[in-house]
Amino acid sequence: MTESTAVASFRRVTPGMIASARLAMANDIPDVTKSEIALLLKKAAPVLGIDGTTYHVMDILLGLSRADDWKGAGRPVVAISNAKLAEYTMRSERTVIRCIRRLVEAGIAAYRDSSTGRRFVYRNSDGDVVTGFGIDFTPARVRADELREVVAQYQRRLKADLEAKRDIARLARAIEDMCRACPSETLNVRSELADILRKEKDTLTRANEVRTLHQHVATIVAAAASTTELSCEGDISVISYINTTPESLNVSNEKRTRSNERDLNHSDERNALDKAYEIKPDEIPTGKQAASAEEKGMNSIQTNILGVVSLGLLHAACPEVQAMTDVSFDSWGALGRSGEIMRRMVGLSEAGWADGKEKVGVYAAAAILATVVEKSIRDPEQISKPGGYFRAMIDRALEGKLNLERSLFGLADHRYGKIEK
Structure with a gap:
């Protein structure tokens, strides 16, 4: 097949399209397998700005390409009409056109247009491309x-x-503790910390500033502690007791004031009961208790969701997610930390992810998101809007109607070929 590429005259040419056309005309092309490049492009999608329908279109085009075209002198050209892509993605043709344009301007695809604008591929008897026009x-x-x-x-x-976010949270708590311990030496520290956290800077810069403030406060507190002199005022003079010979049981029993002990115990119990009955339901403070009740409700929902879901099941059911994120689901902490990467992969908003964690807990939300991402990777046509699918599963979890283990067992069965379609 010819190594030149052409952009039709009806397209409005941009610098990104020109750069992609030049890359498509290269002669020295490294060999790469179809599965390797597909996984690589999906990992790079957040960096390239590819999400939503564009991600779906890219996945379909990669799936339609032939594995042999990615090796040697082959050219992985995909010939599919915009109308067919619109049917696959359940979007309009104009949306599909914009998505393909984003792929081209991202530098991973190029237009190879025919004179009529049609897309087609002719192959010889060996399966090599003789003439091809398309993406x-x-x-x-x-x-x-x-x-x-x-x-x-x-x-x-x-x-x-x-790591920076963790350091900010950890050191901010430590600074607050030191401020409470030494309030006179740390008068302006809280305001300095609040100013740092309010600044619109990147996370790494704020983390460095918090670390510097923490070291400064620690130095002040250490100096204050070293200069403090202990006073002996108010100490009681006590004669040391050095008799280490144990008393016999009979002597010890004779010295015990059993009646006084009972009176004290009963009086303490009575006081405790009286205090308990004095507290009326309408006098119980509601601030912290309401917050703790809300947290208990979230923990209860998370426990119900993950009660029958193990890490082993998640690990077996979500191999594609673990490969794309380079995170193995071997601990709940690793699963929770991968949530940020997974949300960016499917274009879930930061607010949607935060809302899910707040409602069902970080681990349950991460398990649900991993299930959604795995399904969208395996069958993009089934889940056209992963973000909406995730929110719908969160709502079902709140209603007690989510069967997460059934979905995970289904994914695991499909992986090991136990279910044939």
């Missing part, structure tokens, strides 16, 4: 090494941001 994924092959580095940097940045 060419040669730029993705050319940029494979670059995309691997981009994905590695993105994952390192996510981990650094996560």
